[in-house]
């Protein structure tokens with residue numbers, strides 16, 4: 001039997017009831033209130049930058065550079081975006097009114113959903129917990145945030161800085177693992193925003209269904225990267241090595257496996273090797289992250305098929321490091337192709353017929369991301385039209401998620417819903433439609449008793 005650690009937190013039922021009561025005061029709906037707390041969050045993140053760096057360093061050896069560029073800068077940018085655009089985003093939107101409802105006006109009012117539960121993942125613990133929190137607060141909600149207990153130090157750090165600075169009836173960081181999350185999921189929320197695996201996403205979805213709670217599920221999957229002979233191989237290799245081995249491959253949108261045209265395979269593998277060395281992605285170096293824990297480490301080393309290692313393949317159990325590893329001559333049915341890898345192992349499959357390879361990919365579960373490197377317009381078109389995936393890039397990897405004008409989320413097994421920028425605001429808002437009519441002049445046409453003459457007019461009107 002598993003023994004789960006207990007986390008010290010306040011009584012969550014009490015917090016949840018207090019948040020419901022607080023939401024009903026309508027204070028969170030004021031733009032001034034929302035801006036004030038967004039500013040506050042920015043201030044406490046900036047003031048506690050050192051504490052946040054130290055916590056993540058302790059959890060899995062992530063560098064300050066990576067923590068700033070892939071985590072804190074995202075959250076700070078989100079805060080600035082919402083502060084700047086809050087008025088416009090919250091404004092009722094006037095839409096046209098159809099003939100049958102004249103004389104009248106039609107407006108859409110974005111209104112906060114109420115009390116939100118955000119459940120975060122460990123791999124980008126700050127970004128994946130705080131960015132949804134920021135969007136939820138910008139939209140005028142109260143929020144309970146449950147970061148991942150797997151990155152325990154970052155969870156503690158977020159709980160400390162937020163719980164000391166925010167009233168718990170408005171925002172509360174609840175520390176917990178499976179037991180605590182199970183308890184949380186028994187409570188009623190107005191929205192659950194979950195980031196994590198597809199397996200746990202299903203548990204969350206089931207629990208949410210009990211209360212008809214809407215969900216956003218930001219999940220994972222096996223994201224392919226395809227390279228054809230018409231790609232700029234040098235640039236492709238550089239971008240792929242960065243996107244795959246950043247965070248030691250523990251990135252939801254990292255290329256999971258590489259599919260390459262046979263004729264350029266050898267040349268390309270050499271380029272991958274060159275960039276891994278050039279970037280100094282090596283155990284112990286500042287830019288190379290550890291594997292988060294023993295469980296994931298053991299899972300990953302099982303995937304390293306020794307006879308297929310082209311590069312890397314070494315590891316240290318004691319230090320939880322796995323070298324960037326490239327596996328070549330991989331077949332679609334190999335064990336490494338079954339589950340999302342979520343680590344620094346890149347299997348390489350080669351192809352000779354582009355369309356056939358695309359068809360094989362479309363038979364798999366819809367991934368969170370997909371990437372194509374080519375300069376051939378026809379290949380681009382086929383990729384865009386045939387493969388369904390959450391989001392992706394042509395001639396790059398990962399970077400699409402840094403553009404706030406693009407919604408970020410999965411499809412099918414890789415998730416439900418999306419966020420970032422205005423999409424984040426919408427995710428935590430209800431679009432309330434209101435038609436307002438004048439009260440003078442009321443033709444009898446729609447009212448009984450009916451007649452052929454009325455029907456004739458109705459047909460003309462509708």
Ligand SMILES: NC(=O)c1ccc[n+]([C@@H]2O[C@H](COP(=O)([O-])OP(=O)(O)OC[C@H]3O[C@@H](n4cnc5c(N)ncnc54)[C@H](O)[C@@H]3O)[C@@H](O)[C@H]2O)c1
Pocket residue numbers: 119120121122123124128146147148149150176177178181182195196197198199200201203217218219220221251252253340342368410415
């Ligand atoms: N789409 C995205 O934005 C995104 C981002 C990061 C990670 N991911 C995906 O997340 C996965 C890795 O993250 P992870 O290991 O933290 O995921 P996970 O599913 O194990 O955990 C996510 C959260 O669920 C909670 N949890 C775990 N077991 C639970 C249970 N039985 N009942 C209720 N709650 C439970 C955890 O405490 C944690 O907060 C990968 O699949 C990755 O692709 C997706």
